[in-house]
Amino acid sequence: MTRQSPVNRILLLLKTEGPQATATLAAALGITGEAARQQLSRMAEDGLVVSVGEGAAGRGRPRQLWHLTAAGHNQFPDGHAALTTTLLSTLVAQLGAGALDAVIAAREAETLARYRAELAGAPDLAERVRRLAAIRSAEGYMADSWMLGDGSWLLVENHCPICAAATACAGFCRSELETFRAVLGAQVERTEHIPNGARRCAYRVVGS
Numbered sequence: 001m002t003r004q005s006p007v008n009r010i011l012l013l014l015k016t017e018g019p020q021a022t023a024t025l026a027a028a029l030g031i032t033g034e035a036a037r038q039q040l041s042r043m044a045e046d047g048l049v050v051s052v053g054e055g056a057a058g059r060g061r062p063r064q065l066w067h068l069t070a071a072g073h074n075q076f077p078d079g080h081a082a083l084t085t086t087l088l089s090t091l092v093a094q095l096g097a098g099a100l101d102a103v104i105a106a107r108e109a110e111t112l113a114r115y116r117a118e119l120a121g122a123p124d125l126a127e128r129v130r131r132l133a134a135i136r137s138a139e140g141y142m143a144d145s146w147m148l149g150d151g152s153w154l155l156v157e158n159h160c161p162i163c164a165a166a167t168a169c170a171g172f173c174r175s176e177l178e179t180f181r182a183v184l185g186a187q188v189e190r191t192e193h194i195p196n197g198a199r200r201c202a203y204r205v206v207g208s
Contacts, residue, residue, distance in 0.1 A: 006039050011075050016158045019065035040066055048072040076159050108175040115183040125207050128184050129153045153205040160194050
């Protein structure tokens with residue numbers, strides 16, 4: 001998707017930053033609140049976004065935050081989702097679950113070797129995390145990373161271009177988690193997971 005149009009800019013903001021208020025989106029786009037409301041209303045009519053009331057403290061009115069709908073999320077590429085799911089089902093039906101395990105293992109080995117080559121020379125964990133986020137972004141995961149208050153790192157992926165495959169077979173996600181642990185040489189815990197209903201995948205990284 002391109003980023004130039006107001007629709008695509010709003011979709012990208014909601015995808016990477018999570019639910020947002022109208023005023024926040026207006027400020028980010030450099031337009032008036034009324035213009036933002038009109039744009040969001042049109043997007044809601046198209047089924048791309050929905051306004052949800054968030055609980056307010058005390059007697060105040062709930063804040064209205066805009067969320068992406070399933071159709072909104074589908075504006076971002078998912079690696080030919082239907083075809084992927086069909087191919088995986090056919091593979092298991094024709095060759096058995098062991099064949100799928102072999103495919104996942106081969107993919108993990110190739111990915112591990114490539115990531116290790118690209119992270120070679122990184123002087124510390126911080127640089128390895130930053131480089132891994134850049135690699136994953138280049139692969140379509142819209143990744144970012146930052147240090148937390150306790151000195152650990154958070155690696156987030158706002159999009160999953162293989163979501164259909166990951167949903168159909170949890171082995172892909174397990175494989176990626178093990179790959180992260182290996183290339184970072186650190187403890188890595190997945191704290192948010194798109195296939196489980198989260199809006200993103202997030203990983204807490206702690207030095208060994």
